[in-house]
Amino acid sequence: MKGIKKLDLYESDLKIETSTQDIVWYDIRLSNQCNLKCRHCYPALSTSWGEDIKFLKETETGKLFTNNKIEYTYLHNDELDEKFISEIVNNSNFIQRIEFKGGEPLLKQNLMIKFLKSVNNLEKIQVDICSNGTIRMKDELTDTLNKCKLLNMAFSVEGSEVIFKYIRGISLNKIEPIIKEIHDNIKNIIVCFRITQMVYNIFEFPKVYDWIKKLNLTKLYDISIQNYVVFPEFLNVRTLPIEIRKEAQQILDVFIKSHPTDFTVKKLQKTLGESQLIEYFNLTKTFTRDLDNIRNTSFNDIEPKIGKYLL
């Protein structure tokens, strides 16, 4: 990737080995507690998003969430079940990888610490965390992760300053020092960035790469724009009219010249050229209007080129 220095690792460095029926990989969703309410998320994954449902109740968007039974539930627990702990201890010799998910997993650091401390061969274990980058890591968790074989730390960033703030409700300046601190304090870390593609950020990808480059991270492993919105499906880039997607493709045509090996950009280029998911487009507009109303924002003001299609 020209201009951005990435770690020279191969998939084989990250793969897990097993020839047994033992549990080697724990994939743990700690809770749906989250301090953000990103537009492409929904109440089942974020308690903050769940709070907004109260204000959306009488809107088409509110009915849509209710019809899909995506209701607000508060799933969290600060205690680890004793039976679960003993299962981990009994399996300690086989575990090779533990993945923590949320909500925002760093809101549950005490749970992570308890969980990791119940494993007795930390030096053989890869830990994966995907975070929104807004929460500082406690010293105790940093120390514990430093005992692990590897921390694969992914941060989600969907746009440069204005669009990022529109989508996530916070400023990029807030997450920058936290990402750097986590990067610097953990010796066996690899850092990845996950950019979710959606209707609001189709012009943003080169700008996000520029922002990542300026962070100057020495342990950067991967940047991917492979993630796309499955639900709500009306935020999928293919709901937008083809004219505006062609403009986004032109930006990517220039970008790919300096990033010729980035297959995730190539995949996005292909997606942008596919036929419109016309059946969802009215929902895209309704959702944008309803959420803008209750959050006192205006997508059309910040990105009129796309916004004019959503009015």
Ligand code: SF4
């Ligand atoms: S940070 Fe993640 S879990 Fe929280 S609202 Fe955003 S996408 Fe959802």
